[in-house]
Amino acid sequence: MKTLTFLARSGPVGSSRPKALLDMVLSAAVFEQKINFIFLDDGVYQLLPDQDPARLAAKNVSSALPALELYGVDKVYVDTESLQKRGLSGRPLLISAKACNADEVRSLLADADMVFGL
Amino acid sequence: MIISLVIHGAPGTTQGAQTALSFCQAALAAGHQIYRLFFYEDGVHNAHALAVWPQDERDLHADWAALIRANKLDAVVCVASALKRGVLNDEEASRYEKPAASLDAGFDISGLGQWVDACLHSDRVVSFGV
Numbered sequence: 001m002k003t004l005t006f007l008a009r010s011g012p013v014g015s016s017r018p019k020a021l022l023d024m025v026l027s028a029a030v031f032e033q034k035i036n037f038i039f040l041d042d043g044v045y046q047l048l049p050d051q052d053p054a055r056l057a058a059k060n061v062s063s064a065l066p067a068l069e070l071y072g073v074d075k076v077y078v079d080t081e082s083l084q085k086r087g088l089s090g091r092p093l094l095i096s097a098k099a100c101n102a103d104e105v106r107s108l109l110a111d112a113d114m115v116f117g118l
Numbered sequence: 119m120i121i122s123l124v125i126h127g128a129p130g131t132t133q134g135a136q137t138a139l140s141f142c143q144a145a146l147a148a149g150h151q152i153y154r155l156f157f158y159e160d161g162v163h164n165a166h167a168l169a170v171w172p173q174d175e176r177d178l179h180a181d182w183a184a185l186i187r188a189n190k191l192d193a194v195v196c197v198a199s200a201l202k203r204g205v206l207n208d209e210e211a212s213r214y215e216k217p218a219a220s221l222d223a224g225f226d227i228s229g230l231g232q233w234v235d236a237c238l239h240s241d242r243v244v245s246f247g248v
Contacts, residue, residue, distance in 0.1 A: 114242075
């Protein structure tokens with residue numbers, strides 16, 4: 001078993017990156033790897049509830065995030081500085097994510113066997 | 119060292135695919151083993167056998183195909199990424215009743231399970247064109 005750490009750094013709309021990363025996370029989960037999933041930079045927007053991208057003819061990728069728990073992905077983190085910079089501190093989030101600072105992100109990256117970010 | 123590559127970038131659009139090819143060549147020249155090339159998202163365009171490039175531009179697909187053949191590399195395109203970009207082998211083209219197959223014979227179509235497998239069996243998995 002390996003520790004795979006994923007960095008969600010892109011907003012929920014505008015590109016296929018969030019979906020591509022989530023597919024990687026869920027695939028790794030199916031094969032029962034140890035997973036850390038970190039939301040930072042614009043990726044923190046993925047955690048906002050009540051998104052409605054239907055008018056963009058886009059699917060709501062974030063609506064799949066609650067499934068992470070069913071896949072056994074429970075090490076979910078959100079970077080507090082990214083939230084602060086975007087005026088999102090204290091906002092309710094779609095799924096529970098452990099608040100972490102830059103030092104904690106650094107140590108998660110250092111402890112990972114592999115890191116993937118999109 | 120055992121290395122796998124994840125290639126996200128399309129040829130000619132961003133630098134990533136070109137850098138991945140150079141990295142792969144350098145790694146092989148240095149005696150490392152390439153366990154798998156995994157082409158994901160726009161990266162699947164590297165496997166497109168029907169692309170025609172101007173003579174004064176590098177045909178990255180041809181270079182990948184040659185490298186894969188010469189070194190017997192395991193090259194996989196992600197099926198979900200490939201189908202929606204029209205990168206189809208004979209089997210998929212006929213399954214979806216499309217007029218042509220476009221996947222170079224040196225590449226296989228498979229799923230993200232092959233990427234997880236590459237993570238398990240490689241010392242390093244390096245992403246390009248993210």
